[in-house]
Amino acid sequence: MKFMENTKINFMKFKSFGFGLSSVLAFGSIILLLMGVNLGIDFKGGTAIGVSFSEDVSIQEIRGSLKSVSLNNSIVDLSGEEIKYFGSQSDVMIKIKSLDNEPENFGQIVINHLYDSMSAKTPENKNDFILSLGSVSPKVGSELSGKAFWSVVSALVLILFYISVRFEFRFALGAILALVHDVVITLGIFSLTGFEITLSTVAAFLTIVGYSLNDTIVILDRIRENMKSSGTVMFESTINKSINQSLSRTLITSLTTLFVIIVLLVYGGEVIRPFSFTMLVGVIVGTYSSIYIASALLATIYQSSNK
Amino acid sequence: MDSSIRNRLLTILFVFGLGIYALLPSLRYSLMDEEKKSNLSDNQIDYFESRSIKQGLDLKGGIYIVLEVDLPQLIDNLAKNKDNNFNGFLIDLKNEYNNSSSDFFTVFENLADEKELKLPRYFINYGKTKDQIITQLSLQSEDSIRRVIEIIQNRVDQFGVAEPTIQKQGNNRVIVELAGIEDSERARDLLQSTALLELMIVKNVESTNAIIRQIDSIITASNVNDVEQNDQINELFDSSSSSELGFSSLLISVGGNLAIASEDLTALKDILSKEDVKQILEATNSTILTSDSSIKLINEIGEEEEFYTLFHLFNNAELTGGVIEDAQMRLSQAGVTAGQAVVEVEMNSEGSREWARITGANINNRIAIVLDKKVHMAPVIRSQIFGGGTVIEGLDSIEEAEDIAIVLRAGALPVPVTIAEERTVGASLGADSISKGTLSMAIGLLLVVCFIVFFYRMSGLIASFSVMWTLILLLGVLALLEATLTLPGIAGLILTVGMSVDANVIIFERIKEELRNGKSVRSAIDSGYERAIRTIVDANLTTGIAAAVLYQYGSGPIKGFATVLFWGIIVSMFTAIIVTRFVFDFVTTRKNVERLSI
Numbered sequence: 018m019k020f021m022e023n024t025k026i027n028f029m030k031f032k033s034f035g036f037g038l039s040s041v042l043a044f045g046s047i048i049l050l051l052m053g054v055n056l057g058i059d060f061k062g063g064t065a066i067g068v069s070f071s072e073d074v075s076i077q078e079i080r081g082s083l084k085s086v087s088l089n090n091s092i093v094d095l096s097g098e099e100i101k102y103f104g105s106q107s108d109v110m111i112k113i114k115s116l117d118n119e120p121e122n123f124g125q126i127v128i129n130h131l132y133d134s135m136s137a138k139t140p141e142n143k144n145d146f147i148l149s150l151g152s153v154s155p156k157v158g159s160e161l162s163g164k165a166f167w168s169v170v171s172a173l174v175l176i177l178f179y180i181s182v183r184f185e186f187r188f189a190l191g192a193i194l195a196l197v198h199d200v201v202i203t204l205g206i207f208s209l210t211g212f213e214i215t216l217s218t219v220a221a222f223l224t225i226v227g228y229s230l231n232d233t234i235v236i237l238d239r240i241r242e243n244m245k246s247s248g249t250v251m252f253e254s255t256i257n258k259s260i261n262q263s264l265s266r267t268l269i270t271s272l273t274t275l276f277v278i279i280v281l282l283v284y285g286g287e288v289i290r291p292f293s294f295t296m297l298v299g300v301i302v303g304t305y306s307s308i309y310i311a312s313a314l315l316a317t318i319y320q321s322s323n324k
Numbered sequence: 325m326d327s328s329i330r331n332r333l334l335t336i337l338f339v340f341g342l343g344i345y346a347l348l349p350s351l352r353y354s355l356m357d358e359e360k361k362s363n364l365s366d367n368q369i370d371y372f373e374s375r376s377i378k379q380g381l382d383l384k385g386g387i388y389i390v391l392e393v394d395l396p397q398l399i400d401n402l403a404k405n406k407d408n409n410f411n412g413f414l415i416d417l418k419n420e421y422n423n424s425s426s427d428f429f430t431v432f433e434n435l436a437d438e439k440e441l442k443l444p445r446y447f448i449n450y451g452k453t454k455d456q457i458i459t460q461l462s463l464q465s466e467d468s469i470r471r472v473i474e475i476i477q478n479r480v481d482q483f484g485v486a487e488p489t490i491q492k493q494g495n496n497r498v499i500v501e502l503a504g505i506e507d508s509e510r511a512r513d514l515l516q517s518t519a520l521l522e523l524m525i526v527k528n529v530e531s532t533n534a535i536i537r538q539i540d541s542i543i544t545a546s547n548v549n550d551v552e553q554n555d556q557i558n559e560l561f562d563s564s565s566s567s568e569l570g571f572s573s574l575l576i577s578v579g580g581n582l583a584i585a586s587e588d589l590t591a592l593k594d595i596l597s598k599e600d601v602k603q604i605l606e607a608t609n610s611t612i613l614t615s616d617s618s619i620k621l622i623n624e625i626g627e628e629e630e631f632y633t634l635f636h637l638f639n640n641a642e643l644t645g646g647v648i649e650d651a652q653m654r655l656s657q658a659g660v661t662a663g664q665a666v667v668e669v670e671m672n673s674e675g676s677r678e679w680a681r682i683t684g685a686n687i688n689n690r691i692a693i694v695l696d697k698k699v700h701m702a703p704v705i706r707s708q709i710f711g712g713g714t715v716i717e718g719l720d721s722i723e724e725a726e727d728i729a730i731v732l733r734a735g736a737l738p739v740p741v742t743i744a745e746e747r748t749v750g751a752s753l754g755a756d757s758i759s760k761g762t763l764s765m766a767i768g769l770l771l772v773v774c775f776i777v778f779f780y781r782m783s784g785l786i787a788s789f790s791v792m793w794t795l796i797l798l799l800g801v802l803a804l805l806e807a808t809l810t811l812p813g814i815a816g817l818i819l820t821v822g823m824s825v826d827a828n829v830i831i832f833e834r835i836k837e838e839l840r841n842g843k844s845v846r847s848a849i850d851s852g853y854e855r856a857i858r859t860i861v862d863a864n865l866t867t868g869i870a871a872a873v874l875y876q877y878g879s880g881p882i883k884g885f886a887t888v889l890f891w892g893i894i895v896s897m898f899t900a901i902i903v904t905r906f907v908f909d910f911v912t913t914r915k916n917v918e919r920l921s922i
Contacts, residue, residue, distance in 0.1 A: 121743050125509050144506040150748035156422055157745045168877035172870040179869055220812035220885040224819045227867045234863040266833040270826040273775055277768035286760035
């Protein structure tokens with residue numbers, strides 16, 4: 018089957034447009050992120066409760082029920098916390114910020130309160146009512162986010178080092194910038210959806226990093242190979258040639274990956290949805306960035322250093 | 325068949341065989357129905373459980389709890405001659421430690437320096453210099469954690485959970501994973517209960533009344549002070565909130581005992597934490613505790629009110645849980661408690677002797693059975709008890725009685741533990757994730773296979789074969805490593821499949837290019853592979869570096885992801901470079917292939 022063979026697309030012609038688009042997207046994403054990322058309890062502590070009612074409920078009903086929850090002989094108002102549907106109209110996810118002097122079994126108290134106060138709509142067995150319960154103390158939360166942050170940073174630094182050794186520093190710079198670009202823009206789009214960032218979404222972001230890196234290296238490898246014959250003269254055309262040569266591979270791989278991800282998004286269920294969505298955005302952005310960030314930056318760097 | 329081909333075939337068959345062998349127990353176990361599973365002997369179950377790929381709690385349902393040993397409390401317990409200075413230090417220590425990420429004893433040492441706290445004054449039993457004391461204290465804390473882990477292990481074993489995981493994290497945390505547990509509330513209580521059993525003599529009515537009068541006078545005195553300090557206007561109002569009228573106004577008499585309404589418990593706590601009140605209690609060597617269960621009464625306007633009984637006790641316990649040899653839940657046979665769940669406790673010989681002495685010396689006094697600072701019952705000692713048997717009554721349910729018996733048998737925790745992190749996944753959500761995840765993986769794989777077969781024809785079939793083996797071998801490695809598959813792990817699987825497809829695509833595109841440049845099939849395959857391998861190795865190694873770093877520094881789910889990714893890279897390089905190459909070589913050496921279906 019012939020597919021995208023011997024293409025001669027002048028990718029670098031749209032370089033400035035690519036930079037412009039990426040800058041706008043990245044800038045917009047950073048603003049969105051500064052406005053507030055929806056961090057899950059993993060990173061800022063708190064309690065998340067998932068419950069399954071036996072019939073559809075309205076969010077208003079639950080807010081009403083949470084208006085007065087008795088805790089430690091005092092009454093607290095939890096109706097202002099984040100409440101949303103989880104998959105269907107009968108399953109609900111409630112996220113509660115950590116309180117001062119929170120009792121140890123806080124999540125269970127809230128579950129028991131909902132179970133008793135909305136007894137008309139709860140399943141008979143309480144164990145069927147509880148979908149999930151998570152609670153993270155603020156101390157552990159800050160430790161987890163610190164760990165996640167530093168593991169990603171140290172991975173990026175080591176990759177920079179490896180590519181510098183295998184290729185050269187200028188290649189590594191382009192590759193790392195492309196990775197940062199992918200993660201920032203995906204994070205930005207992610208934050209628009211209202212999904213929250215949990216340890217699992219961090220895993221999805223790492224998958225994007227892995228995927229985008231793979232993509233970038235394949236093209237950079239081609240550029241390195243073609244540079245042996247053509248040197249750094251006419252650098253843009255060398256890059257164009259390399260991208261064209263690996264274009265069918267880039268598209269076929271991206272398409273196959275997208276198939277799997279779209280299936281996951283449609284059939285994968287609620288728990289995995291934020292993950293699949295992140296991957297969907299990430300793969301598209303990652304494919305684009307291998308061409309217009311990693312390679313185009315390389316062209317720009319070479320041009321300016323040759324002058 | 326030349327020898328290079330034969331050797332490669334043998335290597336590949338060996339690796340495939342190993343993969344199948346590693347995966348076989350998981351396959352057999354997951355295909356077994358419940359009935360067959362229940363017929364397995366314990367040894368067989370152990371074999372299958374340890375050789376199968378475990379599903380993480382996010383897939384299977386269960387509880388993950390990180391318990392943190394309350395180190396400030398341990399320091400408090402170990403200290404002697406505590407004064408205000410020390411108590412202030414302890415409060416600061418707690419706050420400082422909660423807000424810092426450094427080691428507890430570093431925080432302790434810095435704060436002690438800063439506050440110029442004379443450690444030998446409080447910890448003379450642990451050394452004469454600061455360094456000695458800190459070393460000894462940290463040894464004590466390590467010892468406590470070891471005991472906490474041991475005791476929790478004991479409790480979990482007796483609770484009967486399949487494959488519990490209990491491990492130490494850092495130097496003050498214990499991770500407990502209980503798969504498949506449904507009643508999270510019960511499990512949590514069981515893990516966390518300090519189970520400190522104390523037998524304490526109840527003070528007589530006269531001294532109790534005396535202490536109530538004393539506390540009353542302290543409170544009224546401090547109220548007068550408050551009022552004097554406040555604006556004069558306050559005196560114009562007749563403030564009649566209960567706490568200002570003193571301690572006795574909170575109390576009512578229920579069946580010969582003092583009791584306090586449930587809504588006044590906070591007020592009681594406030595009163596008891598007043599410095600002056602503490603001093604009075606200390607001077608009379610006594611303490612005030614409330615009952616574990618409440619009594620419900622109907623008040624004059626027909627509302628139901630809850631009351632807790634109040635006890636005034638000698639502060640030092642006559643006996644503690646350490647002397648307990650056995651504790652069992654029983655249904656009481658006779659008396660007013662007939663049919664109720666009780667816990668029968670048996671003591672060791674030393675405990676029995678003590679128990680006989682205590683009961684002998686306190687005939688007609690009441691003895692309170694106190695569990696975790698809550699009074700469960702306080703019967704009157706009618707006669708001396710020999711043989712060390714005793715019964716704990718006043719429990720709410722059979723489950724509660726069973727759990728108390730378990731914790732009493734397993735021993736008391738040396739220090740209280742708090743829950744730092746908890747994740748419970750209901751079995752239904754986990755099962756939903758698994759079935760949907762498996763279904764979409766299957767559909768996804770099918771689509772990928774169709775797609776590459778459509779593009780690359782015969783070669784696409786070879787690639788599909790290699791991707792399939794990548795999955796089988798990777799799962800085999802995970803089974804051998806006894807790794808746990810979690811949701812992020814599945815993400816790693818997907819990335820691996822993607823990279824494995826990609827490796828094949830890179831190779832095929834190269835071969836096609838070589839063919840377009842006019843090379844023969846044989847030499848196109850050779851040079852195509854040669855050139856593609858460099859690309860694949862570079863791409864995979866870079867990702868491999870990322871995986872290794874994440875494994876090293878990541879926690880929980882990220883670690884699981886990294887494990888799968890790391891091995892996925894190794895396996896997919898093997899299948900793409902060695903296995904498919906072998907198939908191509910095998911076909912092209914046997915007959916002279918003119919055209920490659922690619």
